[in-house]
Amino acid sequence: CGIFGIFNHAEASNLTYLGLYALQHRGQESCGIVSSDGTSLHAHKSMGLVADVFGNQEIFKSLPGKSAIGHVRYSTTGSSVIKNVQPIMVDYSRGSIAVAHNGNIVNAQIIKDELEAYGSIFQTTMDTEIIVHLLATSKANSLLDRISDSLNRIKGAYCLLFLTETRMVAIRDPNGFRPLCLGKLGSSYVVASESCALDLIDAEFIREIEPGEVIIITKDGLTSYFPLQKAEPTPCIFEFVYFARPDSYIFGKNVYQVRKEMGRQLAREHKVDADIVIPIPDSGVPSALGYAEESGIRFELGLIRNHYVGRTFIEPQQAIRHFGVKIKLNPVRDVLKDKRVVVIDDSIVRGTTSRKIVKMIRNAGAKEVHVRISSPPTSYPCYYGIDTPNRKELISSSHSIDEIRKYITADTLGYLSEDGLIGSVGTENTGYCRACFTGSYPVKFPRLGIAPQLD
Template sequence: MLTTNPFETEDGDKLREECGVFGVYDAESASAIVALGLHALQHRGQEAAGVTSWDGHNFHTHRAMGHVAGNFDRDEIIRQLPGRVACGHVRYSTTGETALRNVQPLFAELASGGFAIAHNGNISNAMKLRRDLIRSGSIFQSTSDTETIIHLVATSTYRTLIDRFIDALRKIEGAYSLVCMTPEGMIACRDPLGIRPLVMGKLGDTTIFASETVALDVVGADFVRELEPGELVTVSDAGIRSIRPFGKVRGRPCVFEHVYFSRPDSVLAGQSVYGVRKAIGAELAAESPTDADFIIPVPDSGVPAAIGYAQASGIPFELGIIRSHYVGRTFIQPADNIRHLGVKLKHNANRALIAGKRIVLVDDSIVRGTTSLKIVQMMRDAGATEVHMRIASPPTRHSCFYGVDTPERAKLLAARMTVAEMADFINADSLAFISVDGLYRALGEVGRNAAAPTHCDACFTGDYPTPLTDHDAQTVPDQFALLDERVLA
């Protein structure tokens, strides 16, 4: 299990990114390179994976539930995906059911030919668009918001495919980083605010697009640049072309990519993700110091921030929680008593180190609080005399509608409790979160500019940078709603 945090539980107590995308143009056995790239992006989506290739005459697709390993590491699968152009996707769904029909890349035959699309993000007006399209006669084959883009392209009245594609993008709201394939070439683009990441690289004459730079590293490609917010890049035999259909836009990329989602060995906006996380830990130590014997990370996502906290505070960093890398979720059985034993099998307290000590636990976030409660109790059971908790992000008080799986707001612990109440709930001697301004300082800024924030931080502040059409419409009666729900079921 390549989960970012082994304390992630069945009840969704960790935020999870929706997807990762990877595209290759003009390479021998392009699908094999895509499969390697998807391995590096596995942390962004562990529910399903897919690869689509183009051999100059036909499109070929293989999609499967589960991890990249086991589905795309066999020669017979790669041989079924011939061609010099390919794109791939790893998925964790935030919209649409868990089913093979929702696994990407999605593919359709349009009037202009085949069209494959891989999407990272979430379209916040997808339901409204879908209802309108269904009423106009469109027939959907999935419950994924990504399919909405295909129908918008198919029904656009513009002449060329690229103009129809741009026309579709101008109708959608929310977050999207897309890699698309057509018989003419590859299209990659980011939404106007650049909420979700997308980078471009080169491997000789081969052009590569990926959600993170680490995927370029794994396949031996050189990083060229990030796609800019609102930028669309086409790659064909005629060359590489950059289009900015939305004009010059000031971006607001997701700040949680720095905190948790991106792999620590990636580079984001010119900054080492690992370095930023250490800086977050240092800021946290300055804002919320405490006397303790050891700083202990919650593995693995809390490690860089814990190192930064330890270095800034002068308190020794120690591995007080030992993770087993050989137990996956499939081991955990439904019965509560067996589930509890399974938790201890996946990660265990380093009792000889912790007994009789005052410790500070460092984690990346608190969502529902159930995981933090278990960790604190584990430390107390191991003999810790004091257990303090420090969180390397501000309190998560608002749901995300841009491609991150978050519970509804009523289930977010920070939305219904003060920090002191949260500390009581998880049974910690003290609890502190980095401030919003502290998070921005760790990114090299003086603090958050409320008038012009540089990132999307809506999960902390409630300041959503785009309309939330579908969410807002949930409170407005719709005479077609019942009919539509039956159609979409």
């Protein structure tokens, strides 16, 4: 998911719309904005893409006020239905509060059971709602104490934005799984999942919000606190591999440069004699450039992507046949014909898309197809906010690299090593979470059988 918030700006909800638009890659299922006019909160949210949900200027009349938070959703917990669209807004004894969450809480079910036993009634199936209930039922007096009370009970990954009538609060969990940054636009503070959202609205990047940091913004300014139990930071390395936008700066690095280095390292680890290097657009582009640079093999665009196909595209029900990946990608025959081709992608999840793409490249006349993946095999699911399928569906959890090569019908297949990945990201922080590659989960699950199933 992606979150964005702005405090103290006359165009707060309009700017939040733009910020969410820049974060669209982090979630395409649904989106929403909640604004505050100083005395009450206003919400507009719906299923669909940002431009579709907020395309009508009239909507902003219903989102008045000088502060706003927004959310783009891609579901990791809770099904994809309208009641699960964020930000969630609730009224309780102390007023109203809205929350937008990026991440995944691993002890959600246990806390939910407890809260329900004490009479809480949940409106959604999202783990995010638990945070709201904890806040609402906390007996502490100050907002900061209620937040630390509540958050010290939850485990997992969370970047949060809260909006009350008069305050905006930004929080990054002690492990710092997901990125979150702070910016300034004139005298307004801005918070966003990725810096690309600050760029779009011409806000200045100030710094990243630190793991475990709670920032409270009021009309008197910004105050930073560290009230949460400390942990060794474990930012998500997969943000660099796939999730974040290449123009963003996250965890102190530019994503594009990191991806390009992954490609160079991939070329050093898995050389092959070939005529051209092509990316699987868009996620494979920077690493394909790096591979081409390091190997000296020419970079070409052998597959063209239709940029208007969202993840939500549904083929016509009565289709004569299944068009599948062809809806999104089409080969350039003149580029591929009679060539020995190196194809670069960021990851193989189920293997089904990769298999179709290799066939497509061969059908376009390629003589050889060598697949190179700019990360290690994805053998384990993520429980910290990235929507990977369960273990059984991850092809590398039960197949050797050679079996995967055969399945996707490639001539050769090479994955970036774990050391190569760490080296590309930089060795200053070796604490990156890379559990989807290693199975070593930095935040444990409280009760087996309820939260994540490890096999």
